[in-house]
Amino acid sequence: MTFSMKRVTAILQKDYKDISRNLYVTTTLVLPLIMAVIFGRDGKSTLELIYMIINMGLVLVGTYVQASLIAEEKEKNTLRGLMLSPASTLEIFLGKNLLSFIATAVIVTGSILLMNYNPGHVPAVVIALVLSAIFYLGLGTLIGLMTKSVVEASVIIVPVMFVFSFISFMKPFMEKYPILTFIEYLPNMQMLDLAAQAQAGTGFGDVGSNLLIIVGWVVFIHILAVYVYKKRMVEE
Amino acid sequence: MLDIRGLEKYAQDTIVFPAFDLTVERHEVTALYSSMNVRHTLLDMLTGRLAISSGEIRVNGMTLAEGGKAYLSQVGFLLLEEGTYENLSVKELLSFYKKLYHSVPKIEDVIRFVKLDTKANTRIHKLTLSEKRRVQYARLWIQDPEIFIFEEPDQNVDIETKTVFQRLVSHLNELSKAILILTGNMESAIGVTSRIYRLDEKGLKAYDIQESLMRDWEDGEKPSESTELEALHTEDNLSEVGDAPANARDSLSSDKDDELADDEVELGESPVIQFVRFEKIPTRMNDKMILFNPPEIDYIESFEGQTQLYINGDVYPSTFKINELEERLRTYGFFRCHRSYIVNLQKVREIVTFTRNSFSLILDDASRTSVPLSKTKMAELKDMMGLK
Incomplete structure (x- = not known):
């Protein structure tokens, strides 16, 4: 069977219609926007605060929507039917990733606009955001594969959201406990670092290492997702 | 089309089903009557969820391992415990499957066929169980595979849905599709086909459906x-x-x-x-049920509406009417020799003519029992023996 874009869009449309009628998901989607309105109105918010909200958008939309899309297929017992269809695994996951990515792009762009955030070096920040979004999608796939229902995914998403949204406030602790320096390498911290440099007006060359680390995370999380998927399929 | 060769399954120490062969061709509707366990095992093997340890399943000559998606594109499953995207409307769901399968059937026609035209824009979770099942029929048709495999297609559904299903099967049959129905309910099997097999731990057995019965069911x-x-x-x-x-x-x-x-x-x-060819005739003695092999029976007498089996000089009352016994025993060489007698022809030694219009059959037992034979039946018996 050859790769078919028509099938990918079919899956994308189906998932869009299905998930947009799921109240669990839709109410979660507007949360980052509300946060952006509350915190961003004064226009004096710090970079940390802005990135907390952007990361929240990435997690709640990218990761959560992606996890729900997969968990729901499992919950409703439809994944098996999809596996028996001519659509390949690649097509199924591409369709889902595409939908989550579009949703993420819309919500994150929306919250950035609402907060009047102006990144210094736009291309670098956009590339970093896109890469981060891909990382969060992978994370969502992973959570979706490991949970059995949308509700379960909603529960798991809470600690994930804390780690990736609020950890930037742990910086003071890091100086106290050197063991926590690994936090520095989490994709959201790299993102923040990159944004700070961009704000200061540096070029691509200076943020290269940040981008590279994020790319590393992207590759890592997707390999993990593929591994878990294969393992789960054997079990079922 | 679908070719099952020497497929067998053992679960620990018990046999789920021994090796059997089954072929389902185009234009054929085959029903497999089996227990739930057998059914699930077979379906898991067909869908590749369960590895096949011995034997093979081929679709158009290829196994699942060889064909992969090509195998799956030939086969369409309607599973009993299948989930569906309940937030979509009937039409949205079907158009999704149409795109997914790049298939030919027109959604409007299919919706009309399964009698859901008034519900086309209703979300599936608002439909009744029977309507949901009809959506599944439509979905499978939209998939447009060459082989249709139905699991319990009309379990717990209303009469309208049953009618739709029967029409669907005959329609698909005309389109030269191969159809396999897996069911634990004989009624749903007989409703659509006369090719019925039973699969259990003793193997695959074909049922011989008599035409008259078929008509009854239809x-x-x-x-x-x-x-x-x-x-x-x-x-x-x-x-x-x-x-x-x-x-x-x-x-x-x-x-x-x-x-x-x-x-x-x-x-x-x-x-x-x-x-099933293997069958015994139950009789009632006091509180006990005694089962007899048909060849043991000498003859049967009906007296005041009560049938009695004569076996080695003993009498056993039967719960069946003489007409029913005649029907059941005909294949065993029993003959209705008189309005109220059925005789086991294997045990008849002599045919005695008393007068021109009065005959008797003498049996081959110790007391040389005689059984009356009526004039009309005498002619029939002569024909059977090839005498003029």
Whole structure:
């Protein structure tokens, strides 16, 4: 069977219609926007605060929507039917990733606009955001594969959201406990670092290492997702 | 199309089913009557969820391992416990499958065929169970595979859905599709096909469906006549418990739903006893049921509406009417020699003519029992023996 874009869009449309009628998901989607309105109105918010909200958008939309899309297929017992269809695994996951990515792009762009955030070096920040979004999608796939229902995914998403949204406030602790320096390498911290440099007006060359680390995370999380998927399929 | 060769399955120490061969060709509707366990095992093997340890399943000559998606694109499954995207409307769901499968059938036609045109824009979670099942029929048709595999296609559905299913099967049959129905309910199998097999731990057995019975079942399909059929069966029930009228009254007064359910079971099970070559005739002695192999029986007499089996000089009352016994025993070489007698022809030694119009059969037993033979039956018997 050859790769078919028509099938990918079919899956994308189906998932869009299905998930947009799921109240669990839709109410979660507007949360980052509300946060952006509350915190961003004064226009004096710090970079940390802005990135907390952007990361929240990435997690709640990218990761959560992606996890729900997969968990729901499992919950409703439809994944098996999809596996028996001519659509390949690649097509199924591409369709889902595409939908989550579009949703993420819309919500994150929306919250950035609402907060009047102006990144210094736009291309670098956009590339970093896109890469981060891909990382969060992978994370969502992973959570979706490991949970059995949308509700379960909603529960798991809470600690994930804390780690990736609020950890930037742990910086003071890091100086106290050197063991926590690994936090520095989490994709959201790299993102923040990159944004700070961009704000200061540096070029691509200076943020290269940040981008590279994020790319590393992207590759890592997707390999993990593929591994878990294969393992789960054997079990079922 | 679908070719199963030497497929077998053992679960620990028990046999789920021994090796069997089954082929389903185009234009063929085959029903496989089996227990739930066997059904699930077979379906898991067909869908590749369960590895096949010995034997093979081929679709158009390829196994799942060889063909992969090419194998799957040929086969369409309607599973009993299949989930669906309940937030979508009927039309949205079907158009999704149409795109997914790049298929030909027109959504509007299919929706009309399964009688969901008024619900086309209704979300699936608002539909009734029967309507959901019809959506599944439509979905499978939209998939447009070459081989249709249905699991319990009309379990717990209303009469409208059953009718739709039967029309669907005959329509697909005309489109030269191969159809396999896996069911634990004989009624749903008989409703659509005469190629029925039973698969259990003893292997695959074909049922020999008699044409007259087929007609009965087909009549039963039509809702208007189903009551008639039901009445017929209630009558049967009554005659069976005729010895104990109290029993009959009890069962009549019991919950009506129960009664119907019982009838269903009865409908499903009674042909099973009849179609299998292996069968015994039950008789009632005091509180015991005694089962006899047909060849043991010497002859059967009907006296004041009560049939009695004569075996080695002993008499056993039977619960069946003489007409029913004649039907059941015909294949064993029994002959209705008189209005109230059936004789085992293997045991007849002599045919005695008393007068021009009076005959008797002398049996080959110690007391040389004689059984009357009527004049008309004498002519029939002569024909059977090739005499003029």
